[in-house]
Amino acid sequence: MDTLPIPVRVLPSIESPVYAFDPDRKQYYSTKILRYIVNSHSDSALRTIGITAVDLFIPILTYVFGEAQLDGKAAIVSGARLKQEYYGLKPDKRLYVERLFKELMHELGHTFGLTHCDLSYCVMHLSNNVTGIDKKTATFCENHRDQLINKLKELEIPYGK
Amino acid sequence: MASKPSIMIVDDEEIVRTSLSSWLLEDGYDVVPVESGKLALEALKKKSYDLMLVDLKMPEMDGLELMKEVKKFLPDLPVIIMTAYATVDTAVKAIKEGAFDYLMKPFDPEEISITIKKIMKQQMLEQENIYLRKELAKQFQFHQLYSKNKKMQEIFELIKNVAKTDVTILIHGETGTGKELIARALHAESLRKDRPFVPVSCTSLTETLLESELFGHEKGAFTGASTMVKGMFEMADKGSIFLDEIGDISPKLQMDLLRVLETKEIVRIGSTQPIPVDVRVIAATNRDLGKAIANGIFREDLYYRLNVITIDIPPLREKPEDIPLLTEQLIEKVNRETGKSVKRVSQDAMALLMQYRWPGNIRELKNVIERSVVLAKEDIITLNEVGPCFGRNVKDGISSGGSADMSLDQMEKNHITSVLKNNNWNISTSAQILGIDRTTLYNKIRKYNLGEDNK
Ligand SMILES: Nc1ncnc2c1ncn2[C@@H]1O[C@H](COP(=O)(O)OP(=O)(O)OP(=O)(O)O)[C@@H](O)[C@H]1O
Ligand SMILES: [Mg+2]
Ligand SMILES: [Zn+2]
Ligand SMILES: [Zn+2]
Numbered sequence: 001m002d003t004l005p006i007p008v009r010v011l012p013s014i015e016s017p018v019y020a021f022d023p024d025r026k027q028y029y030s031t032k033i034l035r036y037i038v039n040s041h042s043d044s045a046l047r048t049i050g051i052t053a054v055d056l057f058i059p060i061l062t063y064v065f066g067e068a069q070l071d072g073k074a075a076i077v078s079g080a081r082l083k084q085e086y087y088g089l090k091p092d093k094r095l096y097v098e099r100l101f102k103e104l105m106h107e108l109g110h111t112f113g114l115t116h117c118d119l120s121y122c123v124m125h126l127s128n129n130v131t132g133i134d135k136k137t138a139t140f141c142e143n144h145r146d147q148l149i150n151k152l153k154e155l156e157i158p159y160g161k
Numbered sequence: 162m163a164s165k166p167s168i169m170i171v172d173d174e175e176i177v178r179t180s181l182s183s184w185l186l187e188d189g190y191d192v193v194p195v196e197s198g199k200l201a202l203e204a205l206k207k208k209s210y211d212l213m214l215v216d217l218k219m220p221e222m223d224g225l226e227l228m229k230e231v232k233k234f235l236p237d238l239p240v241i242i243m244t245a246y247a248t249v250d251t252a253v254k255a256i257k258e259g260a261f262d263y264l265m266k267p268f269d270p271e272e273i274s275i276t277i278k279k280i281m282k283q284q285m286l287e288q289e290n291i292y293l294r295k296e297l298a299k300q301f302q303f304h305q306l307y308s309k310n311k312k313m314q315e316i317f318e319l320i321k322n323v324a325k326t327d328v329t330i331l332i333h334g335e336t337g338t339g340k341e342l343i344a345r346a347l348h349a350e351s352l353r354k355d356r357p358f359v360p361v362s363c364t365s366l367t368e369t370l371l372e373s374e375l376f377g378h379e380k381g382a383f384t385g386a387s388t389m390v391k392g393m394f395e396m397a398d399k400g401s402i403f404l405d406e407i408g409d410i411s412p413k414l415q416m417d418l419l420r421v422l423e424t425k426e427i428v429r430i431g432s433t434q435p436i437p438v439d440v441r442v443i444a445a446t447n448r449d450l451g452k453a454i455a456n457g458i459f460r461e462d463l464y465y466r467l468n469v470i471t472i473d474i475p476p477l478r479e480k481p482e483d484i485p486l487l488t489e490q491l492i493e494k495v496n497r498e499t500g501k502s503v504k505r506v507s508q509d510a511m512a513l514l515m516q517y518r519w520p521g522n523i524r525e526l527k528n529v530i531e532r533s534v535v536l537a538k539e540d541i542i543t544l545n546e547v548g549p550c551f552g553r554n555v556k557d558g559i560s561s562g563g564s565a566d567m568s569l570d571q572m573e574k575n576h577i578t579s580v581l582k583n584n585n586w587n588i589s590t591s592a593q594i595l596g597i598d599r600t601t602l603y604n605k606i607r608k609y610n611l612g613e614d615n616k
Contacts, residue, residue, distance in 0.1 A: 018332040031180060062267045091282030104512050115392035126188060 004108070005158065006046060017054065030056035030067040030076055037074040046112050046155065049104060050073045055080040065127070068102050068110035075107035099130060102138045112151045114144055134142060165191040166281050167209070171201045171227065172216040177186075177266070181214065188274075192213060198222030202230060203238075209495055210238060215243035217251060232259050236502055236540050237287075239280045243268070250478075298490065302309040304346040306339060307490050310480035316343070316472055323470055324350030329422065331407075331467045332445040334474030337524030340445040343472060347443055348401040357401030361393050364406040372414060373430050382431025394427045394438045401441040407467065408448035408459060419463045442467070477519040477526065481580075482594050484515050487523060492532040492542075504540045506533075508597050509573070510547040515595060516588065517551070574609040577602070579610065 020032035025078075033050065049117040056064050056078040068075035080100040084092045106121045119122035124142035127133040133152070140148060168190045172178050178194035185192045194211075195201050199222060201213070213231065217224040228240045237262040244251065250265045256259065262276050301309050303317040323330065324347050332340045341360065348358040365373060369383075377392030393402055410418070421427055426435040438471040444467045453459035477483065487512070492503050506514065512535075519525055533546040577595065584590045605611075 019287075030310075031183075057267070058184060059174075059176045060181040061184065061270050061273070062269050063268065067183070068187065070183070111189055115187060126274060128274055 001139070005152075011048075013136065018054070022057070025057055027057040027063065028052070028054045030058055030064055034067050034069065034074060034076050035074060035154040038069065038072070041073045048155070049108060049109060049111075050074070051104070052076065052078050053080060053102070054078060056058035065133075066107045068107040068156075069111050070115070072111055075111050077103045077107055082133070087130070095134075098138070099133050102133055102136065105138055105140075109144065112148055114147055117141055117144055134146070136154070165189060166211040167191040167193070168277075169204060169210045169213045170194040171196075171198065171199060171202060171213065171219070171224070172389070173219045174216070177216070184270075185277075188277075189392045190277075198224075198230070203226055205231065205235065209283060212277065213238060213240045215240055215242055217242050217255070218246065228255075228258060228260060239284070241276065241280075246477060252476055281333065288398060293314065294489070295468060298486065301486060302341070304349050306342050306346060306484055307483070308480065309482050309486055310321075310475065311477050313398035313480065313483070316474070317346075319470075319472065320347050320350055323347075325352055328469045329439050329444070329467050330470050330472060331450075332443065332472045333450075334445075334447060334472075334475065334522075334550045335476045335522055336447050338476055338524035339523055340474060341403065344403040344405075344469045348403075348441075351401065353400050354440055357397055358401050358403065359393050359397040360403040360405060360406045366518040368411045368414060371410065372417065375414075376417070376427045379429050379431035382429070386431065389429070389506045391428065392429065394421065394440055395436065395581075397440045398438050399440075401443055404442065404444040405580075406446060407444040408446040408450055408453055412460070415463050419460065419466060422466045424465075426493070445563040475524040478517075481515050484526070485511065487526060488514065488530055491527055493535060495531050495534040499535065501534055502540055503537050505536050506541070507541050508601060509545045510542055510544045511597070512576065512595065512603045513544065516572050570609075573605070574611070577605055577609065578611055 012041065015101055017028055017033045019036075020028040020030070020093070022029055031052060033052065033056070034050065037050045056067070060066055063081065064078070066075060066077035077100065079096065079100055080086060081101065083096050102123055106110060109124050113125050116126040119125060119136055120140045121128070121137045121139075122143050122144055123138055124140065125136045125138055139145075170178055170185075172181075172183050172194070173196055175196075178196065178263055178451055180196045182192045195204055200216070200496055212494060213228075215224040215227055219227075222230075224242050224244075228242065231238060231240065236259075240265055241262045242255040242260045243264045243266055245264070245266040247265045253605060255263045261280060263272065264276070275510050283595070298307065301321070306313070306317070308317075309430065318345070330347060332343050334340050334343075343358070346560050348354060351608045359373075363371060373382075373386075373390070373392065373410065375392050377390050377395055380386060380389045383387040383581060394526070406420075421438075424435070425439070426436050426437050450459055450464055450468075453463050488506055493504065495501065496503055514529075521528075521577060529547065529550045530542075532550040533542045536550070577591075580594050584594065588602055589597055592599045597600065597605075
C-alpha cells in the first residue's frame, strides 16, 4: 500500500446530507455534497476528503463510487457499494476497508490532477465495480507516481522514501 | 496516443453537461460541452473531435437532425445518441441513421466507459489501417503506375535497368493498359528526365500533317506554311519522343522514320538541310506488328530498329489482383478532385469488377470508378452505382464463362470457381485475389455449393 507523506486530520462527523437527497432516485447527488465539502475546506489543509455511507449518483450516471474536483481541493467517497452486504454477501470488514482505502487514494489522485490509467493494477485505473477495485492495487503505477511527486514538489511537499 | 482524445457533449440540460464533463475529464479526455445543435455545428468547424455525445430531445434542432447535419461533412465522426425517454423506435432510427450507439440516461458507468473505449480503439485501428494501406500501396507504385502483378513488377525493374541507356523501346499493349504512363516512367527514370517528353499520336493526323508535325517545315514549304515551324523531333531534342500508335503510320513515313533512327538527323519539309537531333525514341502500339509485317503493312527493318527492347503490358483481365488496388487509388484520386469521401467498393460490386473482361483496360476501369464515385450517395460504392456505369456494353465484357444474360449470382459463382481453380483451392490466395476476406469466401463456397469436384 502506498501512503502519502501528508499528516491526516480527522474532522468531526457531520449531519447526513439530506440536502443532496433525490427522492426519485433514492440516492444522494454527489456533486452537491462535494460542493458542501469545498465550501467548508480550510486552507490550513491541503485537501479535504469526505467519506459517506450513502449511495451517490451524478445525474448522467446510475451511481458513482466517489467524485473529486480534478486538480482541486476536495473529494468524496461513498462506502455504500463497497460493502459485501450491498451484493447480498457476508460482511467482510477487512475487504471493505481495503476498497475504501483504494477509492480514497483514487479520488485524492484526481485532486492532484491525475486522470485514469490504462494499467489495471494502478490505483488510478477506473473501476466501475468492486471486482475492478479488488483487482487493482492501492499503489500508483510508475508514471502516475512521477506525476504525483511532481505535483507535490510544486506544492513544496517532499515525497521521499 | 499523441494527444488526448476529444469529446463533444451536446445537451440542453446544464446538469447533464456538467456531470458528464467532469466524469469524462477524470477519464483523461478533452471535453467540450455545448448546449445546442447550432453551437455544436459551429464548434465542429473550429477543431476536430473523436466522438460526439448528443442528446435526443433538444429544442430547435433535435439530436437526430444534428447528427444528420454532422454526417454530411464528417461522415466518420462517431455519434452516440443519449436520451431519457428511450423507445425502440427512436433507437432503431438512430442506429439506422448512423449513430454508433444509443444510450439511456442515466448511464451505467460501466456501459458508457466500455462504449467509449471501444470507439477510441476502433478509431485508432482505422487510422493505423489507413496508414498501413498507404504504405503498402507505395510499395506497388512506380511513378504514376500501380501494380502488384509479377509481370508488371518485372516491367518496372526492366525500366529502371534500361532507362539510363538510349536504346529504342517498343511498348506493346491493348488500349488503355498504360502505354503512355510506361513511356513517361521511362523518361522520368532516364538521364533526360529534365528535358522534354514529347508525345505524338500517329493515328489522329493525315500523312502530310503528321509528317510536318514530326519533322517541321520551312516557310513556304506548302500552301499555308507562312512561317517556319519546328517539328516534334526538334522539340524533343535532348529529351524523349513518344510515338504513340506507331503501327498506324504510312509506308512513306515508315521510311522517313527509319532514316531518322539511322542517321539521327531530320530534314524539315521544304528543306534539304539535315538537322542533327539527340532524341530517345519510345514507340507504342496496340497492334500485333508481327502480323502487320507478314501482311506487308509494316516495314520489317523499321520494326527491328524500334524493337530493341519490347515491353509487353498484360491486359487488365490477366491481372485481376490489380483491380482492388487500382480501384482504391482511383477512388482516392476522385475523392480528392471532387471533395467526396467514398471509402470503398462493396463486395458484390467488387466481384463484378473482377469478373468483367475490361476490353478498355485501366482507362475503362477509371471511367467506371469516376462515374460511380460521382453517383455514390453513401461512402460505399454498391452495385447500384457500378452497374449503370458500364453502359450498354457490359455484357460484351463479361468473361467467357457466361452467356450474355447470366445472372449476377451466376457470374459470381463462375468467377469464384475459376479463381479457386487457378489457385489450387488455396483459400487465402483466392480470397486476396477476389478482394474479400476468407470468411466471406467460405460463405460463398457454401452458398454456391462449390467443392473440389468443381476442379
Ligand atoms: N498501372 C496503372 N496504374 C494507375 N493508372 C494507370 C495504370 N495504367 C494506366 N493507368 C491509367 O489508365 C489510363 C490509360 O492509360 P494510358 O493512356 O497510359 O494507356 P494507353 O495504353 O496509352 O491507352 P491507349 O492505347 O488508348 O492510348 C490513364 O488514365 C492512366 O492514368
Ligand atoms: Mg495512349
Ligand atoms: Zn497509473
Ligand atoms: Zn476516477
